[in-house]
Amino acid sequence: VLNHQPTMLSDERSKASFDPKPLTHLLYGGKDRYEHVLRMRKLVDADPVLDVSDYYTSSRVDRFHRAMEKACHLVQLQRSKGLSEEDMRVLRSCVREEQPLALHWIMFMPTLASQGTKEQQEKWLKPAQKCHIIGTYAQTELGHGTYIRGLETTATFIPETDEFDIHSPTLTSTKWWPGSLGKTSTHCVVMARLILKGKDHGVHAFIVQLRDLRTHFPLPGITVGDIGDKMGYGTMDNGFLRFAHVRIPRDQLLMNYVRVDRDGNYSKPPHSKLSYGTMIHVRAFMVIDASNALKYGSTIAIRYSAVRKQSVLNPADGEHQILDYTNQQNQLFPLLAGAYALHFTGHRILKLYQELQKSLKQGDFAVLAETHATTSGLKSFVSAYASEGLEVCRKCCGGHGYSRFSGFPDFYGNYVPACTYEGENVVMSLQSARFLIKAYARVAQGHQVAGMVAYLMTPLPKKVALNSEKDALNADTLLLLLAARAHWAIQEAAHILQKHKNGHPADASNAAAVELVRAANAHCHYVVAKDFFDAVASPAIRNSQFAAPLVRLSQLFALSILEQNSGDLLEPGFVTSSQVKHLRTASRHLLGLIRPDAVALVDAFDLSDHFLNSSLGRKDGDVYADLYRRAQQAPLNKTEVTESVRKHLLPLMAQGRHLDSNGQLIPTTPAKL
Amino acid sequence: VLNHQPTMLSDERSKASFDPKPLTHLLYGGKDRYEHVLRMRKLVDADPVLDVSDYYTSSRVDRFHRAMEKACHLVQLQRSKGLSEEDMRVLRSCVREEQPLALHWIMFMPTLASQGTKEQQEKWLKPAQKCHIIGTYAQTELGHGTYIRGLETTATFIPETDEFDIHSPTLTSTKWWPGSLGKTSTHCVVMARLILKGKDHGVHAFIVQLRDLRTHFPLPGITVGDIGDKMGYGTMDNGFLRFAHVRIPRDQLLMNYVRVDRDGNYSKPPHSKLSYGTMIHVRAFMVIDASNALKYGSTIAIRYSAVRKQSVLNPADGEHQILDYTNQQNQLFPLLAGAYALHFTGHRILKLYQELQKSLKQGDFAVLAETHATTSGLKSFVSAYASEGLEVCRKCCGGHGYSRFSGFPDFYGNYVPACTYEGENVVMSLQSARFLIKAYARVAQGHQVAGMVAYLMTPLPKKVALNSEKDALNADTLLLLLAARAHWAIQEAAHILQKHKNGHPADASNAAAVELVRAANAHCHYVVAKDFFDAVASPAIRNSQFAAPLVRLSQLFALSILEQNSGDLLEPGFVTSSQVKHLRTASRHLLGLIRPDAVALVDAFDLSDHFLNSSLGRKDGDVYADLYRRAQQAPLNKTEVTESVRKHLLPLMAQGRHLDSNGQLIPTTPAKL
Numbered sequence A, B: 001v002l003n004h005q006p007t008m009l010s011d012e013r014s015k016a017s018f019d020p021k022p023l024t025h026l027l028y029g030g031k032d033r034y035e036h037v038l039r040m041r042k043l044v045d046a047d048p049v050l051d052v053s054d055y056y057t058s059s060r061v062d063r064f065h066r067a068m069e070k071a072c073h074l075v076q077l078q079r080s081k082g083l084s085e086e087d088m089r090v091l092r093s094c095v096r097e098e099q100p101l102a103l104h105w106i107m108f109m110p111t112l113a114s115q116g117t118k119e120q121q122e123k124w125l126k127p128a129q130k131c132h133i134i135g136t137y138a139q140t141e142l143g144h145g146t147y148i149r150g151l152e153t154t155a156t157f158i159p160e161t162d163e164f165d166i167h168s169p170t171l172t173s174t175k176w177w178p179g180s181l182g183k184t185s186t187h188c189v190v191m192a193r194l195i196l197k198g199k200d201h202g203v204h205a206f207i208v209q210l211r212d213l214r215t216h217f218p219l220p221g222i223t224v225g226d227i228g229d230k231m232g233y234g235t236m237d238n239g240f241l242r243f244a245h246v247r248i249p250r251d252q253l254l255m256n257y258v259r260v261d262r263d264g265n266y267s268k269p270p271h272s273k274l275s276y277g278t279m280i281h282v283r284a285f286m287v288i289d290a291s292n293a294l295k296y297g298s299t300i301a302i303r304y305s306a307v308r309k310q311s312v313l314n315p316a317d318g319e320h321q322i323l324d325y326t327n328q329q330n331q332l333f334p335l336l337a338g339a340y341a342l343h344f345t346g347h348r349i350l351k352l353y354q355e356l357q358k359s360l361k362q363g364d365f366a367v368l369a370e371t372h373a374t375t376s377g378l379k380s381f382v383s384a385y386a387s388e389g390l391e392v393c394r395k396c397c398g399g400h401g402y403s404r405f406s407g408f409p410d411f412y413g414n415y416v417p418a419c420t421y422e423g424e425n426v427v428m429s430l431q432s433a434r435f436l437i438k439a440y441a442r443v444a445q446g447h448q449v450a451g452m453v454a455y456l457m458t459p460l461p462k463k464v465a466l467n468s469e470k471d472a473l474n475a476d477t478l479l480l481l482l483a484a485r486a487h488w489a490i491q492e493a494a495h496i497l498q499k500h501k502n503g504h505p506a507d508a509s510n511a512a513a514v515e516l517v518r519a520a521n522a523h524c525h526y527v528v529a530k531d532f533f534d535a536v537a538s539p540a541i542r543n544s545q546f547a548a549p550l551v552r553l554s555q556l557f558a559l560s561i562l563e564q565n566s567g568d569l570l571e572p573g574f575v576t577s578s579q580v581k582h583l584r585t586a587s588r589h590l591l592g593l594i595r596p597d598a599v600a601l602v603d604a605f606d607l608s609d610h611f612l613n614s615s616l617g618r619k620d621g622d623v624y625a626d627l628y629r630r631a632q633q634a635p636l637n638k639t640e641v642t643e644s645v646r647k648h649l650l651p652l653m654a655q656g657r658h659l660d661s662n663g664q665l666i667p668t669t670p671a672k673l
């Protein structure tokens, strides 16, 4: 029975208008890079330690242990095979779920590298590079995450011994959430208030050893552990940490940017505030992560929708692939478009970051500030958009989407905290909006503004040339509408702030907060659509075989945003009712044009079966046999009569029951319960 | 340190404009019923078996076993304490997580009661009532859920032996998803195609014994098991089931509505098609479930938002409760309003159902058909709205919302399949829309239409009396706008269908599908808002102390829908841009008015701490100590040095590392990795 040979996907592939391979090369940054990825995937597929077949059957604790095994194994692989850093970066991206040491690489070492002095780097970064110590970064506390100035952990200088006394004075000062903290890290960068001679100098970074390197037991005065199960991230030991007057030498304050001398004097050499750079870098990756989340979701949902047949519309046709249903297309194709859109935005920002790093010329600071503000807003928009999109993709798979074997439940649980960490989304949008309001004010004062906010220098349109469905596909027209909407949304927020200008600025911004968030999102919609239109206009795409399908996706991305926010076009009078209808019919019409290429467009992402780890998203479309096969391995199927049934249910059923010699019920006379 | 005495919630309670207790009585259907609930809660709280402290630390398998223990224990309690059916209904609603036998009560027994003959009920329903057998209802297969006519399991009549041969001819015919099927049920109502003399009579219900009552092993020819882990419902053994030519006697076809005689002749006595009634009943409960989900989410998020302080707006004020932030209010208060709105809709439909059951008079059939269609749409709207709302509430709790101890991750995982089971949401909305289109056509032909679609008989408004923020709070005005929007959305869909009228009807409805779903949702928005306005206008509320806060919530509910869909008001020209602004300012203004009563409004739901099982939602507000206490019990904290760290990480760190006698690193000369 399991010998089921689905042909739907090969049929779809033969009908596509283009060969996905060249598009795959483009997405991976060229043929060479793609082939590098394939080589690393080979290593993964051949390696039994990295196998994912136990992924959906293990408890959280088992998952943690397996992930720890994988993480250590990867380091051993690097050593035994002499893999380069670039090999490792690619290899890690190919492996599903390897996290318990993540904070060591992405927070602990970079913090030491940027905030540690030469001597401190020699002392801590060197051994960290060799994994002789494992570290993390502990900022958030039980009581404070967003508001860093509210952190309560103290580091009080003790002149007598030339030490800092690190202390957790309250319950809410307990460090809470840092990854790799609970059971893994031996060391930690701790953010604590620097107290010198009774004066509070605010939050600074200290390096503190947490565990004995011989026994791995916590050092005296340190209480540390796992914060318990979460919605996802089962493989990460997010931890809690308390200090009871733990003493550390003075030179464990990270002193690249600040100094405390032997007498407890504080000095802060002036330095250009380039933490913007790091943030832009992190956020470029968050945009790429969001793109990857949508690539994951749309690959599974679109492949499954091509395999799944359900319901008859026209009896002559038999059952339809669910990908033929307009609502299915109207839910999935905009998200497929979003996966591409965010890909181009993420890589554009990454490139911009690298250029800014290279040459911080005079004019670049304005671009840097704008990019920082735009990426704050993007962090919020893309994480919300991609996480909501994942749930849409899952629901489009009907009942089977709810099975862990679909891949969605675990992926969503692991992805969705992107809305919360690295800056809570609402807070990020508000931060981004503050910049937009400032830019708006500068334009009002007759100044120029640079970068992505340049549209603020164009007056709002009185009317738009949009007289047909064809006009509604024009990139310039769509961008004009998206820019006008962003401009208008910023202006509306500015008007509310203006109305409250006699009160405290904070009260004004709270009064305008809903409109400020809307403005930040509208700005991001414009930015992402612009990046997508720019990408499809670039020679690499314009002259390719896949130009037409990508152009359609860029149009659909813009149209679906405009359609969902039609009120923001009608209210300022940019468009009329009949013009909105053109947008809507253009959008619907695109669905049918994209339909034949949908499978090829997700094939181009070339996510491996190992990474998808999904019965529904398999490249060969063998959905049902895979669900069946995986179910046989379910933990409850280890025994025919499961423990609690034997212990509780069988005795309950037997009470007052009479069976004949064949085990059949003997009817009883009616009895009261 | 854990002796933390938060006072924020008592401060909030003392500031409220009303005492929540009388509102609680109203929500529970009167003081007597509420006190009945309290008596059952006492039983729960006193019972160690029903304890929930292991809820967030157990694996899926352990959760299943605990839930089975609880389910059996409840039946034993009923027997030992002589509890009534009503006691049990209330008791079950008080217990968090008791599911493995759910299908026995909600599907198996009701199906036997409605579709079984007297003799069949005597034979199967009687023992089922006593739990001598446990049953479920198996309809969905690997290959078919939505499209029941596509089911593949066959029941072929064998005249020689007077039996049916039940068979699973293909992989996709495997029964898949039924609850309580995998490990629990001894019997099953199986939906299979009735084949008589080579003729396929479509899907019918058969009762089949699955497991031996002595050994609980599957009977010959039956393969049954658990389908594996899911996004939630870990306590339910959703199962798979295959038949290899299993023979059952002819009298195991449920024959209350159909007959197959000894010669294999089929007859179907005419009977009034009242399956509408059952569906309306199920969906009334789904609306109440959605209300409960929003009560759960808003209770936790609003209490936590009153306890959590984060960020300073105005340095003079110190840190703010996050409930003071406009975005927090604008996200949470509409959902709080939604919890109340769906409460009133659910109970209104339940009452209507009971009335329709009592007296199916001549005129009631039109109401029945309309109610069936409206509740199909509601099933879809409320499950999507409540599940998305749960995630909004969770994200409003920042980082701690992501902890399982918040309650949200488990609750969401268990609630969200409501979007999929009992009719996939898109399919339900389309079904509802088909009725709306028919009603629209009837009105166009000059007929009357009854019930909730009566607004179709009122012409679309040319303009609306909405000239101030005050007008924007007027219930009649808001309902007029919601009805006009629904009417317009139905008309738009009808126009698209009209345009395609020369093609196949199915192609037309696929072309209009997006607009049809929009129409169904717009209709539901109107219905729920109308129910809420009707409720607050009823004497029980109008003359109460809590009239003003509930009126505000009813206004906010309607305004937030209109604001989010302003395009649907502007496009048809019902309102102008300045009128939309009135809606928006009215909506924002309400937030500040609701703020002082927010905690009292969730207190009125009176969800028990046992049921909330949430560190963030505790009635006493002792959030941080509870998070800390629960974390100490986390499985990874059982040992200081966890297994995989000892096995994999410690050896990795030790490679090439040199420690001095105090366990401190000895610097090494730089080495290549």
Ligand SMILES: Cc1cc2nc3c(=O)[nH]c(=O)nc-3n(C[C@H](O)[C@H](O)[C@H](O)COP(=O)(O)OP(=O)(O)OC[C@H]3O[C@@H](n4cnc5c(N)ncnc54)[C@H](O)[C@@H]3O)c2cc1C
Pocket: A103, A137, A138, A139, A140, A143, A144, A145, A146, A147, A176, A177, A178, A179, A233, A238, A417, A420, A421, A422, A423, A424, A425, A426, A427, A430, B308, B310, B311, B312, B322, B325, B327, B328, B395, B396, B397, B398, B399, B400, B402
């Ligand atoms: C999976 C995960 C991993 C993490 N990893 C780490 C780590 O490795 N290291 C580490 O130090 N931390 C880590 N964190 C913590 C994380 O950085 C914080 O949770 C995050 O910054 C959000 O802060 P919060 O929890 O204080 O949310 P809060 O600020 O309490 O947010 C709650 C609500 O209040 C609102 N709010 C707060 N302030 C304002 C304001 N000024 N204006 C308007 N609204 C406001 C928010 O919008 C939100 O709705 C992690 C968290 C998670 C979930």
Ligand SMILES: Cc1cc2nc3c(=O)[nH]c(=O)nc-3n(C[C@H](O)[C@H](O)[C@H](O)COP(=O)(O)OP(=O)(O)OC[C@H]3O[C@@H](n4cnc5c(N)ncnc54)[C@H](O)[C@@H]3O)c2cc1C
Pocket: A308, A310, A311, A312, A322, A325, A327, A328, A395, A396, A397, A398, A399, A400, A402, B103, B137, B138, B139, B140, B143, B144, B145, B146, B147, B176, B177, B178, B179, B233, B238, B417, B420, B421, B422, B423, B424, B425, B426, B427, B430
């Ligand atoms: C937790 C859970 C418990 C369950 N319990 C039971 C149980 O006890 N007993 C039982 O028998 N079953 C049960 N089920 C199965 C459930 O009833 C089905 O999963 C549900 O009916 C959805 O059907 P499907 O899975 O075939 O979805 P599909 O129909 O395959 O849906 C996939 C997609 O196709 C689209 N689609 C399908 N048909 C159409 C159409 N005609 N027009 C437009 N779009 C369409 C849908 O909108 C959806 O986006 C359960 C499922 C779950 C998740």
Ligand SMILES: [Ca+2]
Pocket: A564, A565, B564, B565
């Ligand atoms: Ca909208």
